Amino acid sequence: DAKTTQPPSMDCAEGRAANLPCNHSTISGNEYVYWYRQIHSQGPQYIIHGLKNNETNEMASLIITEDRKSSTLILPHATLRDTAVYYCIVLEHKLSFGAGTTVTVRA
């Protein structure tokens, strides 16, 4: 019952920006978009969230389209330690994790 669609996997080069897409075409007007990541054998880690404006913090930037039907998580300078599964989640009444995108950063 996830409301998001993400590519199953993607590779990126160390030191380059990683752009992770997410589609959420059925999002409602008051539902936030959250991003988490899970590094192997660890618990999920919160990255960032937004409603309609673009957001930036020390980890990443979140770009949400004007119609809010899709968003992109940007890791500005990917490192090997950013290799993880990245989850895009639309917060309904609870945080439901889908399959996510497995991101592999290569040297």
Added chain:
Amino acid sequence: DAGVIQSPRHEVTEMGQEVTLRCKPISGHNSLFWYRQTMMRGLELLIYFNNNVPIDDSGMPEDRFSAKMPNASFSTLKIQPSEPRDSAVYFCASSSGQGYTGELFFGEGSRLTVL
């Protein structure tokens, strides 16, 4: 500051045995969540507490599972009797603020293997 602390980190038990997983949330957080992760089903929310009261337990698989939060600094998830299909990583998470928020802090998980 210490994060969410879970114990044990690993548990191997035999079918039919009772299993108790423990969680200490971050001090000051008033919401606590139990999730289960398997290869087949991914991350599933089992139960959510707010101010020590269970708010949503719709994800608890069956009567063999029970969760308690006797105070703000401790929660348990119990499986009795355990079955091989309960093998999974169980995560506890906590958050602050009123109601349900999306910024959760997860523990390192308890990996359960039921033989």
